[in-house]
Amino acid sequence: MSQSLLRALDLLGELAAGPATLDELASRATVHKTTVMRLLHDLEEKRFVVRDEQQRYRLGRKLFELSSLALEQRDLRALARPHLQRLNEATGHTVHLAAFEGPEVTYIDKLESRHPVRMYSRIGLTAALHAAAVAKVLLADLPRERREAIAASLEYTQFTARTLTDSAALLAELEDVARQGWALDASEHEEFVHCIAAPIRDETGRVVAAASCSVPVVLLDRAGLLGLLPELISCTHAISEALGWVRADTKVG
Amino acid sequence: MSQSLLRALDLLGELAAGPATLDELASRATVHKTTVMRLLHDLEEKRFVVRDEQQRYRLGRKLFELSSLALEQRDLRALARPHLQRLNEATGHTVHLAAFEGPEVTYIDKLESRHPVRMYSRIGLTAALHAAAVAKVLLADLPRERREAIAASLEYTQFTARTLTDSAALLAELEDVARQGWALDASEHEEFVHCIAAPIRDETGRVVAAASCSVPVVLLDRAGLLGLLPELISCTHAISEALGWVRADTKVG
DNA sequence: ACGCGCGTTGCAAAATATGCAACGGAGCCC
DNA sequence: GGGCTCCGTTGCATATTTTGCAACGCGCGT
Numbered sequence: 059m060s061q062s063l064l065r066a067l068d069l070l071g072e073l074a075a076g077p078a079t080l081d082e083l084a085s086r087a088t089v090h091k092t093t094v095m096r097l098l099h100d101l102e103e104k105r106f107v108v109r110d111e112q113q114r115y116r117l118g119r120k121l122f123e124l125s126s127l128a129l130e131q132r133d134l135r136a137l138a139r140p141h142l143q144r145l146n147e148a149t150g151h152t153v154h155l156a157a158f159e160g161p162e163v164t165y166i167d168k169l170e171s172r173h174p175v176r177m178y179s180r181i182g183l184t185a186a187l188h189a190a191a192v193a194k195v196l197l198a199d200l201p202r203e204r205r206e207a208i209a210a211s212l213e214y215t216q217f218t219a220r221t222l223t224d225s226a227a228l229l230a231e232l233e234d235v236a237r238q239g240w241a242l243d244a245s246e247h248e249e250f251v252h253c254i255a256a257p258i259r260d261e262t263g264r265v266v267a268a269a270s271c272s273v274p275v276v277l278l279d280r281a282g283l284l285g286l287l288p289e290l291i292s293c294t295h296a297i298s299e300a301l302g303w304v305r306a307d308t309k310v311g
Numbered sequence: 312m313s314q315s316l317l318r319a320l321d322l323l324g325e326l327a328a329g330p331a332t333l334d335e336l337a338s339r340a341t342v343h344k345t346t347v348m349r350l351l352h353d354l355e356e357k358r359f360v361v362r363d364e365q366q367r368y369r370l371g372r373k374l375f376e377l378s379s380l381a382l383e384q385r386d387l388r389a390l391a392r393p394h395l396q397r398l399n400e401a402t403g404h405t406v407h408l409a410a411f412e413g414p415e416v417t418y419i420d421k422l423e424s425r426h427p428v429r430m431y432s433r434i435g436l437t438a439a440l441h442a443a444a445v446a447k448v449l450l451a452d453l454p455r456e457r458r459e460a461i462a463a464s465l466e467y468t469q470f471t472a473r474t475l476t477d478s479a480a481l482l483a484e485l486e487d488v489a490r491q492g493w494a495l496d497a498s499e500h501e502e503f504v505h506c507i508a509a510p511i512r513d514e515t516g517r518v519v520a521a522a523s524c525s526v527p528v529v530l531l532d533r534a535g536l537l538g539l540l541p542e543l544i545s546c547t548h549a550i551s552e553a554l555g556w557v558r559a560d561t562k563v564g
Numbered sequence: 565a566c567g568c569g570c571g572t573t574g575c576a577a578a579a580t581a582t583g584c585a586a587c588g589g590a591g592c593c594c
Numbered sequence: 595g596g597g598c599t600c601c602g603t604t605g606c607a608t609a610t611t612t613t614g615c616a617a618c619g620c621g622c623g624t
Binding site for chain 1: 313323324350355356369370371372373374375376380413415417436437
């Protein structure tokens, strides 16, 4: 375990909130100002941070470089992008792509709404496993024991009055998701936003990602949201087919 | 100086080329496999890397998160974006935004061409100071001594037969750029791409960024490239005015 | 001109990072 | 089914670095 590495990465996290001077960063750090200074110099040398003319540090260009390469390495993202763009254009609403990365469900693409709306999600953030529609879609496809283990280990943060608050409720909903082939976030994560998601499968039929449409409740009611399902399913089927998935009802033999 | 931090950041650089196993990364490292393993574990803990099901490490979601925040913190980028989008739509060609970050000129935005073209530039990469049009625009506005010092310190890598090869040639061209208010990359960086750039000024009149149109030479000859200048200048003036710049010929007094 | 604040430096001491040999598990081949 | 190989991992002793401190230098403001 490298303590100075972890400290440096935490400094990057601090700079995520905005540019800061050495003194400001040191005042929030658990180590001496001299230590902070040396870590920043190393991060600067490798272009992870840059110092501006007012001696403020900010996140540096190496992050953009690595980030865009990292996104490009996610073949699924590139393959899905044109389909998601079509969905975004057809519906006018925010479209997300998310997948498991390690133990977490991470947003790996996002197309903004034509309407002036803002919501929590951002590429690189995780989706709340007990609230986000994309996460429910991914969980629903896991083997029962794994699903149950994950459900048992979650912390059921209550984002809104509608957030699921325990394991049993989540598992019951995942049964519904598995049966109906789509999931809802009924304002469970953000009070005024609801969301519908559907699975993206690979050639084995396994769910490898989920795509969703998210809409402020003032723009579309529940019936309107469900009305997006045909276009969403069409989109996720197209992506799945591009990955080699064959629908059961079109199999020959 | 933190050696382990630098080693870890180098590992991130290695993963920029694509996912790799511990053994693969260790074989390219200068430290023991055990050390590489520990660094990767720390990077994984902070979500800078993620391990997939085949035990391959890849760049992790924290990079996307930090990158998008870093880009958002560049107010100039957000302010310029709508203007650059209009230029991109009007011309159909690749549009770049670049600015000094520390001692380097870095691309901070890019809008892709409507044509199926690909070029070197990417957000987060640096522009070659002696070849890229955006870099010439930024250099041309520096005080003479600083310009000369930078010109003297450059390594005049010869990318193409047309690349400027010494300090005197660069300084002479920067005089032209300062006088005419725009710069060309006449296939000096990439053989089959040329580019025209113009300055973006702040309220003091100082050049704080440059915007450019880049075009493959097969799509547009030199006259055609120069024909983009009115739209480009209109765009950079609009951005400059948004930053508080006032054109000399519209001053009241 | 002086005082203050911030970034930086050199050095001793505190603390960690490193490499090594061996282990465990998984996968493959016979 | 057993053995072998390969890869990721572990514990520990040693090598090496990291850290904090006091003081310094510079720039800015009064």
